Every structure is written in C-alpha cells, then in structure tokens.
Amino acid sequence: MSEIVETAGREELILNMGPHHPSTHGVLRFVLHTDGEIMRLARPDIGYLHRGLEKLAEGQSYPGYLPFCDRVNYLEGIFCEQAYAMAVERLLKIEVPPRAEALRTITAELNRIANHHICLGCISMDIGAYTPFVYLLRERERINDLMEALCGNRLTYHYLRLGGVAHDADDAWLKNALAFVDKFERVIPEFESLIGKNEILVRRLAGVASICGADAVAYGLVGPNLRASGVDWDLRRDAPYSFYPRLSFEVPVGKGERGTVGDCYDRFLVRVEEMRQSCRLVRQAIEKLPAGDIRAKVPRVLKIPAGETYACVEGARGELGVYLVSDGSDKPYRLKWRTGSFAAMSIIETVSRGLMIADLVALIASLDVIAPETDR
Amino acid sequence: MSAAREYFAAIRRAVFSLADGLSVTVSYLLRRPVTIQYPDRTAQPVQRLLPERSRGLLEVDVERCTACGLCAKTCPIDCIVVETGKDAAGARLHTRMDVDLGRCMFCGLCVEACPTGAIRHSREFEGGMARVENLLVRFLDAPRPPAKPPKKGEEPPEKPAGSIIRSRLPGAFAPARRCAGGPDAKPGGAA
Numbered sequence: 001m002s003e004i005v006e007t008a009g010r011e012e013l014i015l016n017m018g019p020h021h022p023s024t025h026g027v028l029r030f031v032l033h034t035d036g037e038i039m040r041l042a043r044p045d046i047g048y049l050h051r052g053l054e055k056l057a058e059g060q061s062y063p064g065y066l067p068f069c070d071r072v073n074y075l076e077g078i079f080c081e082q083a084y085a086m087a088v089e090r091l092l093k094i095e096v097p098p099r100a101e102a103l104r105t106i107t108a109e110l111n112r113i114a115n116h117h118i119c120l121g122c123i124s125m126d127i128g129a130y131t132p133f134v135y136l137l138r139e140r141e142r143i144n145d146l147m148e149a150l151c152g153n154r155l156t157y158h159y160l161r162l163g164g165v166a167h168d169a170d171d172a173w174l175k176n177a178l179a180f181v182d183k184f185e186r187v188i189p190e191f192e193s194l195i196g197k198n199e200i201l202v203r204r205l206a207g208v209a210s211i212c213g214a215d216a217v218a219y220g221l222v223g224p225n226l227r228a229s230g231v232d233w234d235l236r237r238d239a240p241y242s243f244y245p246r247l248s249f250e251v252p253v254g255k256g257e258r259g260t261v262g263d264c265y266d267r268f269l270v271r272v273e274e275m276r277q278s279c280r281l282v283r284q285a286i287e288k289l290p291a292g293d294i295r296a297k298v299p300r301v302l303k304i305p306a307g308e309t310y311a312c313v314e315g316a317r318g319e320l321g322v323y324l325v326s327d328g329s330d331k332p333y334r335l336k337w338r339t340g341s342f343a344a345m346s347i348i349e350t351v352s353r354g355l356m357i358a359d360l361v362a363l364i365a366s367l368d369v370i371a372p373e374t375d376r
Numbered sequence: 377m378s379a380a381r382e383y384f385a386a387i388r389r390a391v392f393s394l395a396d397g398l399s400v401t402v403s404y405l406l407r408r409p410v411t412i413q414y415p416d417r418t419a420q421p422v423q424r425l426l427p428e429r430s431r432g433l434l435e436v437d438v439e440r441c442t443a444c445g446l447c448a449k450t451c452p453i454d455c456i457v458v459e460t461g462k463d464a465a466g467a468r469l470h471t472r473m474d475v476d477l478g479r480c481m482f483c484g485l486c487v488e489a490c491p492t493g494a495i496r497h498s499r500e501f502e503g504g505m506a507r508v509e510n511l512l513v514r515f516l517d518a519p520r521p522p523a524k525p526p527k528k529g530e531e532p533p534e535k536p537a538g539s540i541i542r543s544r545l546p547g548a549f550a551p552a553r554r555c556a557g558g559p560d561a562k563p564g565g566a567a
Contacts (some may be wrong), residue, residue: 145427156483166488200394
C-alpha cells in the first residue's frame with residue numbers, strides 16, 4: 001500500500017489513493033508522493049474503466065452506435081449523442097429540422113443542469129458537507145423525471161437520432177419543463193445560502209489550486225474549468241451550432257471572487273452561474289420552439305460517403321468532440337472521442353505540487369473529472 | 377492588530393453564513409418529506425407511475441410477430457435471436473424468438489424497427505435474478521406459423537403492457553408488494 005523513498009535527504013511516503021476511494025469520481029487511482037501532509041507529486045493512473053468505446057464503433061452500424069454514446073459519459077449523455085450525430089450529419093450533408101435542433105438544445109441544457117448538480121454536490125460532499133449533495137439530488141430527480149417522460153430513460157437517454165430526435169415534446173411536457181425552470185431559478189439562491197456562501201466552504205476552496213489562463217490553455221482545459229481561469233471561450237457562442245445562434249445568454253468567467261483567478265472556488269461559482277444561464281436558454285428555446293418535423297429523412301441502411309470530419313459541442317465539461325473517418329461503408333472506419341475530463345486529468349500532476357492532501361480532493365472535485373469519460 | 381481584526385471578522389462571517397445555511401435546513405424540517413419509501417410505501421405500484429415512454433424490459437407478442445428478423449438485425453449488441461424453419465409441407469415456421477435481457481441495453485432500436493409492433497418495451501423493470509442465465513427469455517414455446525402482416529385497421533388487439541414478460545420471467549416479480557393503495561392488482565398478475 002505504501003512505501004518510504006528517500007530522495008535527496010528527504011523522506012517521501014508513496015501512497016495509493018484509490019482505485020476505490022470515496023472521493024475519487026469513478027474508479028480512479030492516484031499515486032501520491034507525500035512529505036507529511038504536503039504533496040510532492042500526485043500522478044493519476046487512469047484506464048480502469050476502459051471499455052473500448054472507440055473500437056466498438058468500428059463494428060457497429062451508424063445508427064447502432066448512438067446508444068453507446070450515452071455510455072461515454074453517463075452524466076452528459078445528450079452532449080455525447082449530439083457530437084456524434086453532428087459528425088455523421090456533416091458527412092451525410094443532411095439538414096436537421098429546426099424543431100429537432102430546438103429540442104436537442106432544450107434537453108442538452110437540462111442535461112447540463114443535471115450534470116452541474118452532481119458536480120457541485122460532489123465538491124461539497126468531498127470536502128465534508130453531505131447535506132447539499134442530497135438537496136441537489138432532489139432537484140436533479142425532477143430533471144430525470146422530465147427526461148424519462150420525453151426520452152424514455154433517466155440516464156442513458158438515447159434521445160437523438162441521426163437527422164433529428166426520437167420523440168416530439170407535447171405541450172404538457174413543455175409546460176412541465178417551464179415549471180421546473182421557474183422553480184429551479186428560485187432554488188439556486190437557496191443553494192447559495194445553504195452552501196455556496198458558507199465561510200467554511202469558501203475557505204476550503206478559495207485560493208486553492210489556482211490555474212492561470214495560460215496554463216489552462218496549454219493543457220487544453222475546456223469548458224467551465226477554462227472559463228474559471230479567466231479565458232472567455234464558449235463554443236455555443238464562439239463556434240455556434242444547433243439552435244444557439246437564436247438564443248441570448250451570457251458566458252460566466254472566473255473573476256477570483258474570494259481568492260485568485262482560477263482557484264477551486266471560481267470553478268464552483270462558474271458552474272452555479274452556468275446553471276442560471278441554462279435556465280435562461282431552456283426558457284428561450286421553449287418560447288421560440290418552431291413547428292415542423294422532428295426528423296430529417298435518413299435511409300434505413302446508412303452508407304456514408306468516404307471522408308472525415310470533426311464535430312464538437314460545448315458539453316457540461318467543455319468541448320466534447322468526435323473525429324469520424326468513413327470509408328464509404330455502413331460502419332465507421334475510425335472514431336475518436338475528445339473529452340474534457342482527459343485534459344483536466346492531465347493538469348492535476350502539475351497543479352497538485354505543494355498542495356495538502358485534503359486540497360487534492362477539492363481540486364479533483366472542482367475539475368469535475370469523471371473516470372468513464374477519461375478512459376472511454 | 378489588523379490580523380486579529382481579520383481573524384475575528386472571519387469567525388463572524390462563518391457564524392452568520394452557517395446560520396444562513398441552517399435556516400434553509402430548518403425550513404425543510406417543517407415541510408413534507410420528499411423521499412418516498414420504495415417499494416412498499418408507494419401509493420401505486422411503481423410500474424404504473426412511470427411515464428408512457430419509459431423503456432422497461434422487452435416483451436414479444438409472438439401472435440403479432442412475422443419473424444422478419446429486423447429486430448435482431450438492428451440490435452447493436454445482438455441480444456435478440458429470431459430463427460425460422462420449414463414444416464413438413466414446406467411452409468415457413470417461426471422456430472425461435474429469444475431475447476437475452478441480461479445483455480439488453482434498453483436502447484429501443486428494435487422497437488422502432490418492428491413493423492407490426494410485436495416487440496415492445498414494457499414498464500416492468502424489477503427483473504432481478506439469482507442467475508444471469510435466467511434472463512434469457514424464450515418467447516416461443518413451440519414452432520408456429522409466423523403472423524401475416526395485418527391489413528390497415530385489422531391489427532390484432534394489443535395485450536396489456538407487461539403481461540407477457542410477467543408470465544415469461546417466473547420468480548423475478550415474485551415478492552408480493554404491499555402498496556398503500558390497497559392489494560396489488562397489476563395486469564397479468566404474476567405477483
């Protein structure tokens with residue numbers, strides 16, 4: 001389990017954290033070199049949840065791979081499906097009906113809120129506050145119910161289809177979704193007074209494990225982690241796709257509210273603000289929901305012209321991309337996932353030098369890394 | 377001096393923010409609990425509370441099945457087996473209709489592909505078994521001539537959702553459920 005190594009007159013203890021540890025998200029192992037409470041090095045050891053999702057694509061038909069996309073990251077299934085569907089649609093050169101695009105946006109933003117629930121809940125739970133996690137799970141349950149009524153499943157949605165979506169949303173569902181958003185916007189201030197402004201949480205997160213903007217870009221951080229470091233970059237605004245060009249929203253950026261820019265507390269705050277913006281997006285998309293078809297005509301046996309493409313969406317953890325190569329047959333020739341967690345995992349080794357062990361837990365939680373997405 | 381002031385200011389902030397947080401918790405003490413005690417304290421069996429589209433265990437109505445095999449072809453993980461043969465007179469016979477629910481990932485592609493609506497999702501989900509082999513469900517007891525594709529308006533009546541899978545998965549739904557709404561009266565009534 002542990003051993004003591006002597007380097008340059010200093011004693012270091014090598015300690016294994018994980019692969020099963022309550023504060024590692026998923027099956028994930030860290031090798032810690034510690035000097036007392038101070039960490040000299042924390043090396044992530046990934047691969048425990050490797051399921052070969054990229055290789056599996058090569059044996060599946062194009063529509064048959066869609067349900068696998070949910071499993072790339074079970075907390076942001078809609079985004080994974082959307083990235084893959086966009087890649088295939090780009091190669092096929094088919095236009096997705098506007099109503100389908102709007103429904104994709106609504107479900108994606110609901111999915112983002114659900115994902116941030118888990119992330120914020122895990123941050124508070126990992127540093128010792130259990131109650132907020134349960135409160136957030138209660139809210140997330142409403143999203144799960146909404147998604148189950150629309151898609152048929154609570155987590156592995158399989159809602160998108162190539163060229164559109166599977167089911168249309170009726171008025172009752174849209175009303176329920178609006179009611180959820182209205183209620184949820186009132187729950188956010190409650191969450192903030194419950195934990196977000198709590199001095200103990202602030203002290204555990206503010207000024208801890210800051211990542212400067214240049215480092216964040218160099219390591220390829222994306223999404224909320226990148227924006228918390230002060231880099232204003234959001235694919236929904238800067239490389240618009242789907243229904244987003246028609247919606248207005250703000251992109252929250254870390255400002256170093258209580259400590260330095262890019263610390264754990266900034267990453268926490270950016271996600272809280274993103275939930276507010278997602279509520280705005282859902283409301284606008286429902287108001288502007290166009291009438292019409294929900295699926296473009298796609299042949300039953302799909303043969304895709306040879307070529308290659310990259311399609312990416314702004315997932316809950318940032319840029320989520322699919323690189324797809326087709327050789328003209330009915331199966332992908334090669335498929336590559338680009339996920340935010342993998343980049344976030346790679347920066348842990350650099351940032352964790354000199355941190356306390358307890359702060360490493362806060363760092364992992366605030367980066368929102370998730371093992372299945374890292375390992376694929 | 378300023379260090380001491382900062383120290384006490386931090387304590388003050390901590391006390392006030394804690395009181396703020398606790399006021400939220402206390403307000404919930406006075407409300408009705410959100411948690412529902414699953415499974416035996418729900419007002420109705422959970423299956424009935426699920427939305428229409430909920431994708432539960434698969435079931436096949438062999439009387440509607442034309443044995444075209446589209447479901448088996450669409451299934452991404454090959455958990456459906458459809459086989460046909462010939463009888464003594466040379467007519468087509470449906471000989472096998474197996475679904476391995478232990479491998480099924482509930483994506484619903486087979487249901488979308490089925491032209492006659494023979495395969496569908498029930499809203500049953502409590503398929504817990506002591507042995508995973510028991511989740512291989514054989515929907516066909518003996519070879520039978522496959523159904524003819526029905527003419528419009530002449531579709532055979534649909535069996536109640538969940539009744540087929542309940543009769544095919546003995547043991548899975550066995551424990552009797554006490555629901556607040558009275559004795560359990562699920563359709564197909566294996567429980």
